[in-house]
Amino acid sequence: MAMKRKLDQNDEPSPAKNAKATTEPKPESAKSKSKSKSKPVATEAAAATEVAASEPAPAKAPAKAAPAPAKPAATFAELGLDPRLVQAVAKQNFEKPTLVQRRAIPLTLDGQDVLCKAKTGSGKTAAYVLPLLSAILKRKSTDSTPFTAGLILVPTRELADQVFKAIEMFSVFCAKDIHIAKLTENVSDAVQRSLLSNVPDIVVATPARAWHSVNSEALSLSKLQHLVLDEADLVLSYGYNEDMENISRSLPKGVQTIMMSATLSAELDALKGILCRNPTLLDLKEDLGPEDEKLTQFYVKCGEDDKWLISYLIFKLQLIKGSCLIFVADIDRAYRLKLFFEQFAIRSCILNSELPINTRIKVVEEFNRGLYDIIIASDEKSEVFNEKVGDKEEAEAAKTKKGPKDEEETAATETDAPQPKKKRKTIKRDEEYGVSRGIDFKNVAAVINFDLPTSSSSYVHRIGRTARAGRAGIALSFVIPKELFGKHKPTSLKSAENDEKVLAKIIRQQAKVDRKVEPYNLSQKQMEAFRYRMNDALRAVTKVAIREARTKELRQELLKSETLKRYFEENPAELSHLRHDGELGRAARQQAHLKHVPEYLLPKEGKSAIAAGSVGFVPFKTDNGRKKGHKKGGKPHGRGGFKVNGKKRDPLKTFRARKK
Numbered sequence: 070m071a072m073k074r075k076l077d078q079n080d081e082p083s084p085a086k087n088a089k090a091t092t093e094p095k096p097e098s099a100k101s102k103s104k105s106k107s108k109p110v111a112t113e114a115a116a117a118t119e120v121a122a123s124e125p126a127p128a129k130a131p132a133k134a135a136p137a138p139a140k141p142a143a144t145f146a147e148l149g150l151d152p153r154l155v156q157a158v159a160k161q162n163f164e165k166p167t168l169v170q171r172r173a174i175p176l177t178l179d180g181q182d183v184l185c186k187a188k189t190g191s192g193k194t195a196a197y198v199l200p201l202l203s204a205i206l207k208r209k210s211t212d213s214t215p216f217t218a219g220l221i222l223v224p225t226r227e228l229a230d231q232v233f234k235a236i237e238m239f240s241v242f243c244a245k246d247i248h249i250a251k252l253t254e255n256v257s258d259a260v261q262r263s264l265l266s267n268v269p270d271i272v273v274a275t276p277a278r279a280w281h282s283v284n285s286e287a288l289s290l291s292k293l294q295h296l297v298l299d300e301a302d303l304v305l306s307y308g309y310n311e312d313m314e315n316i317s318r319s320l321p322k323g324v325q326t327i328m329m330s331a332t333l334s335a336e337l338d339a340l341k342g343i344l345c346r347n348p349t350l351l352d353l354k355e356d357l358g359p360e361d362e363k364l365t366q367f368y369v370k371c372g373e374d375d376k377w378l379i380s381y382l383i384f385k386l387q388l389i390k391g392s393c394l395i396f397v398a399d400i401d402r403a404y405r406l407k408l409f410f411e412q413f414a415i416r417s418c419i420l421n422s423e424l425p426i427n428t429r430i431k432v433v434e435e436f437n438r439g440l441y442d443i444i445i446a447s448d449e450k451s452e453v454f455n456e457k458v459g460d461k462e463e464a465e466a467a468k469t470k471k472g473p474k475d476e477e478e479t480a481a482t483e484t485d486a487p488q489p490k491k492k493r494k495t496i497k498r499d500e501e502y503g504v505s506r507g508i509d510f511k512n513v514a515a516v517i518n519f520d521l522p523t524s525s526s527s528y529v530h531r532i533g534r535t536a537r538a539g540r541a542g543i544a545l546s547f548v549i550p551k552e553l554f555g556k557h558k559p560t561s562l563k564s565a566e567n568d569e570k571v572l573a574k575i576i577r578q579q580a581k582v583d584r585k586v587e588p589y590n591l592s593q594k595q596m597e598a599f600r601y602r603m604n605d606a607l608r609a610v611t612k613v614a615i616r617e618a619r620t621k622e623l624r625q626e627l628l629k630s631e632t633l634k635r636y637f638e639e640n641p642a643e644l645s646h647l648r649h650d651g652e653l654g655r656a657a658r659q660q661a662h663l664k665h666v667p668e669y670l671l672p673k674e675g676k677s678a679i680a681a682g683s684v685g686f687v688p689f690k691t692d693n694g695r696k697k698g699h700k701k702g703g704k705p706h707g708r709g710g711f712k713v714n715g716k717k718r719d720p721l722k723t724f725r726a727r728k729k
């Protein structure tokens with residue numbers, strides 16, 4: 070990317086910086102440079118390491134590493150935030166600031182440019198939203214001139230929605246003083262203009278939407294004070310170049326820039342000098358002992374068809390308990406897995422770029438409310454991202470995988486009929502879709518890489534959907550050994566040819582942060598008894614069935630999101646029934662006998678004999694500390710049922726499902 074906007078040291082300091090210098094107490098970081106060995110928060114047991122980037126920022130100002138504060142703030146109140154924000158944080162039951170919040174908030178309040186790398190789920194959103202709000206509130210207390218002071222750029226619409234909600238949440242006690250706008254919908258210029266006409270203090274947008282608004286003069290950045298790039302490496306990479314270039318040219322001098330990500334790439338190093346003045350680098354590593362590590366990572370080396378067998382066993386025998394997020398390589402594969410699961414009465418729902426944005430957001434919300442247990446997500450965004458920024462080897466692997474012909478071939482069984490190709494092309498994918506980046510799935514017990522991603526950074530973001538905010542979680546990845554690649558044509562996936570190389574990278578990268586990725590041993594012998602059932606189910610899920618399921622769901626969702634939107638807003642339970650009712654099941658041949666596991670198939674020692682290790686059980690707790698599916702002092706009621714009109718309902722077992 071060749072962005073032209075360069076700031077030199079003569080740039081005026083941002084207003085936030087001025088304000089800081091005059092009225093706020095000096096942040097802890099500035100008071101002392103000596104390192105403390107104290108561990109302020111027991112759960113975090115955190116120690117920060119600051120690493121200066123190899124490249125200096127342009128124009129004489131070298132990038133600087135942030136000194137570790139001698140006495141880090143232990144509470145939100147000590148961070149110097151507006152009291153109304155501290156109150157809002159307390160309302161969220163955030164007891165203490167996380168490491169990234171303790172380190173980034175004082176720097177941001179001080180008006181500094183910050184480049185921050187902190188692990189997934191560590192609370193980066195609050196780390197930039199809170200000081201941003203605080204600075205705006207402070208300025209508005211003396212100067213009420215309306216202008217857009219903050220622009221938050223995110224790579225996907227899902228993330229924009231999430232950040233927007235986070236700002237609403239944190240500004241709950243100062244809502245009348247803070248106006249926010251989210252620019253992600255494909256709305257007409259007129260609607261957009263009216264959205265921006267009351268001059269929001271903060272705009273959350275994808276780069277494309279932000280530039281569109283600036284270009285059409287609906288949004289003015291002439292007085293902008295703070296620019297935030299969440300998932301900065303992605304925002305500054307593929308697909309956004311032109312928009313970012315244009316936006317950077319529209320920025321006034323002295324804008325404070327905050328960049329956040331769990332993975333900072335070489336691109337970011339190069340670009341930080343263009344958007345930042347003299348950035349402070351925060352490379353934060355939660356220094357946990359092995360006993361504190363809440364994420365357990367496993368891989369299974371297996372044949373191509375074994376993935377399906379093991380997944381069937383894991384979910385049918387509930388070897389992993391709690392909510393799961395399954396990542397697959399593409400949309401067809403997601404529907405294939407869903408239909409395969411339906412053969413065994415295992416309910417799941419789908420997330421992909423074809424679904425309308427409202428549906429996607431709703432799926433995440435419902436999952437977070439515990440309405441269902443399994444999401445199958447096609448991680449298209451990160452795959453494309455890898456093509457652009459990954460190393461050559463990875464890029465090639467991803468490209469090979471993307472070939473439409475291969476996609477066709479791998480998604481079909483030998484019994485499939487020829488397919489009309491026209492329809493496929495008419496389905497529009499959302500370029501601004503993404504689930505592995507930044508989305509705050511709550512209480513995910515396990516992330517399963519059904520298809521291994523093609524890069525280690527994509528792996529980091531995917532597994533980062535579990536073990537968030539100090540919770541426990543497991544990540545399980547299927548890896549196809551080279552010698553088994555291409556041996557089961559119907560389920561073969563091109564990118565899997567490089568699985569072992571990618572795994573080696575992942576293991577190396579995780580070792581750098583003191584994490585292990587260990588083999589997950591399954592008893593091959595015990596699994597064999599289930600193989601014929603797996604094959605039966607796989608055969609039923611033909612290419613025709615996949616295609617039908619895909620278009621059917623799309624049609625349904627479009628119908629819901631447009632005509633019936635208001636009705637379903639008033640009757641959310643009905644929507645959930647419709648969506649997760651196994652309606653796709655009609656697409657594939659149904660085989661009633663597969664829905665149950667006969668006793669004789671199970672090993673004498675019980676289902677635990679299949680999973681050799683102790684990985685099988687992931688205790689899963691809800692926010693209030695109770696195990697999911699357990700009433701307080703009562704009996705468990707299965708898969709997380711919920712109450713509708715006083716009656717317990719399981720969204721995954723509705724009248725339609727029972728009819729089968």
Ligand SMILES: Nc1ncnc2c1ncn2[C@@H]1O[C@H](COP(=O)(O)OP(=O)(O)OP(=O)(O)O)[C@@H](O)[C@H]1O
Nearest residue numbers: 163165166167189190191192193194331507509538
């Ligand atoms: N101080 C805190 N105390 C308790 N929970 C917190 C705190 N800060 C953030 N959280 C919660 O932690 C979760 C993860 O936060 P957030 O989404 O900001 O992480 P992130 O670092 O941006 O992750 P990612 O890299 O995946 O984008 C959220 O559910 C958030 O509400």
